[in-house]
Structures are given as structure tokens and as C-alpha cells.
Amino acid sequence: QQQVKQSPQSLIVQKGGISIINCAYENTAFDYFPWYQQFPGKGPALLIAIRPDVSEKKEGRFTISFNKSAKQFSLHIMDSQPGDSATYFCAAKISGGYNKLIFGAGTRLAVHP
Amino acid sequence: DAGVTQSPTHLIKTRGQQVTLRCSPKSGHDTVSWYQQALGQGPQFIFQYYEEExxxxxxxxxxxxxxxxxxxxxELNVNALLLGDxxxxxxxxxPDPSGANVLTFGAGSRLTVL
Structure with missing residues (x-):
């Protein structure tokens, strides 16, 4: 019940295309859903996050879509660039659970020029 | 302004040994959490420290x-190391135990157990 399932495992997109990564969860006690970006040799860095009372959040080329009834959320990267090539993780936090995050298994994104 | 710094960056140990990993939090942060990230997997929460507890x-x-x-x-200490560690x-x-939206990660310490 505390799992966050992420798909796909890997994704290849052409430059300028849209990258879409999906996550699903079961625990309705989750109250915070961040996405992290990780480059090789680096730690995860917060990209964008959403709370369940909002259905969409956009920051630049990055958009989170949140479907509370389906218990799913997704990351859309518009106009994907080679510099976006990285591993992306969705995560979730339990309400009142301090800042313990439950991470998905990750999606390795490659944007080809 | 330095972020989260960790040491060592890489280390190799053998089964049964003990290891200590160190972390200095970002300036202004008082809460530290540790995660384990196996190859090809997402990070898994180990524990969180606040007010030295x-x-x-x-x-x-x-x-x-x-x-x-x-x-x-x-510090993170792991005793009786296993290959799976x-x-x-x-x-x-x-900056506080509930500050998930400002959680800052270090680059990590890569441990190899032989």
C-alpha cells in the first residue's frame, strides 16, 4: 500500500517532442507528490511537486497532471531537450509523515537530437 | 552557499566489515534523512534525525x-556488511522534519561490498 508504481522504465524521445512519465499509488493518505531529476553521479533534485487538491501544475516546460480519483499522476516534459536526458523519479509523502518520501523505481529518459 | 556534502564519495568494503558515512546538511537545515539507492532503483528511506534523535x-x-x-x-553506520548493502x-x-518541499539531496556515497 505504500508503493508508488512508475512507468515506463525507459523512454526515448526526439528533441522537441513530449516526454510523459506516469505514476500510480494506492495509499490515499499521501498528501504531497514531487518529481525528482537525477543526473549520473548526482543526487536527486526536486523538479516540480503537487498536492492532491490541485489537478495540474505547470512550471516552464514541466507539467504535473494529477488524477485523484484514479490515484495517478504524471509528468509531462514539453519541447524535450537533450539536456533533459536523466533519470526521473516520482515520489509521495504520507500526511503527517514528516518528510519521508516513497519513491518510484525511476524512468531513464534519453532525448535524441 | 554549500549544499549537502557527503563523504566519502566512493568506498569498497568486504562482507562482515563496518562502514561509516558522513553528511553535512545544507546551511540553515537541521533535519537529516538517509536513503539507500540500489542500482537501477529509486531511493529507499532509512531513517531521519532531528534534534539528535x-x-x-x-x-x-x-x-x-x-x-x-x-x-x-x-553519520550513517552499517555493521556486518552484506553484498546486498x-x-x-x-x-x-x-529546515525542519516536515519540510518535504525543500528536501535537498547530496550526491551520495557509493558503497561497494565485495
Missing amino acids: ERQRGNFPDRFSGHQYPNYSS SALYLCASS
């Missing part, structure tokens, strides 16, 4: 222990 713990055995010092720096160990800091 372990506040929350994930599903890790007692071989994993930690400490937080008055200057907020932290090989992973990237990430330290994350925040």
Missing part, C-alpha cells in the same frame, strides 16, 4: 544505525 525509520535492520551531532551533521547512500536535509 532518530525520529522515523524505514524497513531496515538494526545493522543500520545513525547519529546526529549538535552542529546537525550526521552495495548501493548509493544519499543524505538529504531540510
Whole structure:
């Protein structure tokens, strides 16, 4: 019940295309859903996050879509660039659970020029 | 302004040995969490330290222990190392125990157990 399932495992997109990564969860006690970006040799860095009372959040080329009834959320990267090539993780936090995050298994994104 | 710093960056140990990993949180942060990231997997929460006490713990055995010092720096200790302990160990800091939206990760310590 505390799992966050992420798909796909890997994704290849052409430059300028849209990258879409999906996550699903079961625990309705989750109250915070961040996405992290990780480059090789680096730690995860917060990209964008959403709370369940909002259905969409956009920051630049990055958009989170949140479907509370389906218990799913997704990351859309518009106009994907080679510099976006990285591993992306969705995560979730339990309400009142301090800042313990439950991470998905990750999606390795490659944007080809 | 330095972010989260971890040491060492890489280390190799043999089964049965003990290891200590160190973390200095970002300036202004007083809460430190440790995560284990196995190859090709997402990070898994080990525990969180605040006010020099372990506040929350994930599903890790007692071989994993930690400490937080008055200057907020932290150590992760792993005893009786197993091959399966090989992973990237990430330290994350925040300005308070509930500050998930400002959680900052270090680059990690990569442990290889032979």
C-alpha cells in the first residue's frame, strides 16, 4: 500500500517532442507528490511537486497532471531537450509523515537530437 | 552557499566489515534523512534525525544505525556488511522534519561490498 508504481522504465524521445512519465499509488493518505531529476553521479533534485487538491501544475516546460480519483499522476516534459536526458523519479509523502518520501523505481529518459 | 556534502564519495568494503558515512546538511537545515539507492532503483528511506534523535525509520535492520551531532551533521553506520548493502547512500536535509518541499539531496556515497 505504500508503493508508488512508475512507468515506463525507459523512454526515448526526439528533441522537441513530449516526454510523459506516469505514476500510480494506492495509499490515499499521501498528501504531497514531487518529481525528482537525477543526473549520473548526482543526487536527486526536486523538479516540480503537487498536492492532491490541485489537478495540474505547470512550471516552464514541466507539467504535473494529477488524477485523484484514479490515484495517478504524471509528468509531462514539453519541447524535450537533450539536456533533459536523466533519470526521473516520482515520489509521495504520507500526511503527517514528516518528510519521508516513497519513491518510484525511476524512468531513464534519453532525448535524441 | 554549500549544499549537502557527503563523504566519502566512493568506498569498497568486504562482507562482515563496518562502514561509516558522513553528511553535512545544507546551511540553515537541521533535519537529516538517509536513503539507500540500489542500482537501477529509486531511493529507499532509512531513517531521519532531528534534534539528535532518530525520529522515523524505514524497513531496515538494526545493522543500520545513525547519529546526529549538535552542529546537525550526521553519520550513517552499517555493521556486518552484506553484498546486498552495495548501493548509493544519499543524505538529504531540510529546515525542519516536515519540510518535504525543500528536501535537498547530496550526491551520495557509493558503497561497494565485495
